[in-house]
Amino acid sequence: MIELLSIIALGFFLGMRHATDPDHVIAVSTIVARHRSITHAAIIGALWGVGHTVTILVVGSGIVVFGWVIPVRVGLSMEFSVGLMLILLGVLNLTGFFQWMNSALTRAPGAPAFVHSHAHAHGDYIHTHPHAHDPEIHPHDPARNPMSWLDRHFRQLGIYQAFRPLVVGLVHGLAGSAAIALLVLTTIRNPKWAIAYLLVFGLGTIAGMMLITGALVLPFALSSHRFSRLNSGLRLASGMISLCFGVYLIYEIGFVNGLLTGHPQWTPR
Numbered sequence: 001m002i003e004l005l006s007i008i009a010l011g012f013f014l015g016m017r018h019a020t021d022p023d024h025v026i027a028v029s030t031i032v033a034r035h036r037s038i039t040h041a042a043i044i045g046a047l048w049g050v051g052h053t054v055t056i057l058v059v060g061s062g063i064v065v066f067g068w069v070i071p072v073r074v075g076l077s078m079e080f081s082v083g084l085m086l087i088l089l090g091v092l093n094l095t096g097f098f099q100w101m102n103s104a105l106t107r108a109p110g111a112p113a114f115v116h117s118h119a120h121a122h123g124d125y126i127h128t129h130p131h132a133h134d135p136e137i138h139p140h141d142p143a144r145n146p147m148s149w150l151d152r153h154f155r156q157l158g159i160y161q162a163f164r165p166l167v168v169g170l171v172h173g174l175a176g177s178a179a180i181a182l183l184v185l186t187t188i189r190n191p192k193w194a195i196a197y198l199l200v201f202g203l204g205t206i207a208g209m210m211l212i213t214g215a216l217v218l219p220f221a222l223s224s225h226r227f228s229r230l231n232s233g234l235r236l237a238s239g240m241i242s243l244c245f246g247v248y249l250i251y252e253i254g255f256v257n258g259l260l261t262g263h264p265q266w267t268p269r
Contacts, residue, residue, distance in 0.1 A: 032044055048172075072266045
């Protein structure tokens with residue numbers, strides 16, 4: 001029993017460690033970049049962890065209980081999807097930054113002299129650009145932002161706020177489920193305890209990601225009001241890192257590991 005409890009405890013802390021993988025941290029940083037509340041950021045981390053845990057449990061249980069064998073191209077495709085997702089998240093952040101740059105460099109004729117910047121929201125999208133009050137002058141249509149389409153179509157749904165981090169977690173869990181399940185198979189022979197281990201591992205990733213997102217949001221929150229340029233720079237950095245790391249994964253999985261060539265090679269990791 002003591003040995004089993006030790007394995008379970010190890011699973012929880014390994015789950016927390018798993019949450020710190022670079023692709024995980026980069027992905028959630030692009031999401032929390034638009035938030036200013038530690039509580040909201042922690043909720044985002046928890047939702048990411050729930051999505052990750054669901055996929056780990058479903059795919060991992062299939063491997064542990066039913067002996068599923070994931071084909072090489074399917075396994076590589078699951079990891080390839082992470083690269084595509086990181087590119088998408090990076091582009092969304094960069095689109096918001098370039099809107100800010102365009103507004104900062106162009107000023108409408110007849111605009112008042114007192115123009116200032118501060119972070120403000122259009123729906124769920126938070127950004128910064130120069131604008132004026134009294135009279136109110138906004139340099140762009142508030143409905144034209146990277147998240148406007150999703151806002152219009154999903155705002156009425158209660159699950160909308162949970163949609164993005166949950167899906168990101170599902171994709172990450174899909175990419176890592178095979179490696180985690182195979183690791184469990186080499187350690188725990190009893191299928192019931194193996195599934196319990198996967199669940200505890202998932203709880204560890206939830207706890208770890210809540211801590212990470214709570215810490216990540218701090219620089220964005222502290223710079224959103226008084227240091228708008230720094231805030232925009234941080235969001236630019238998160239978008240660029242996500243985009244570059246996504247491109248790196250696409251190259252690594254697509255060409256080095258052979259998904260897009262005729263000789264695919266895959267080792268679950």
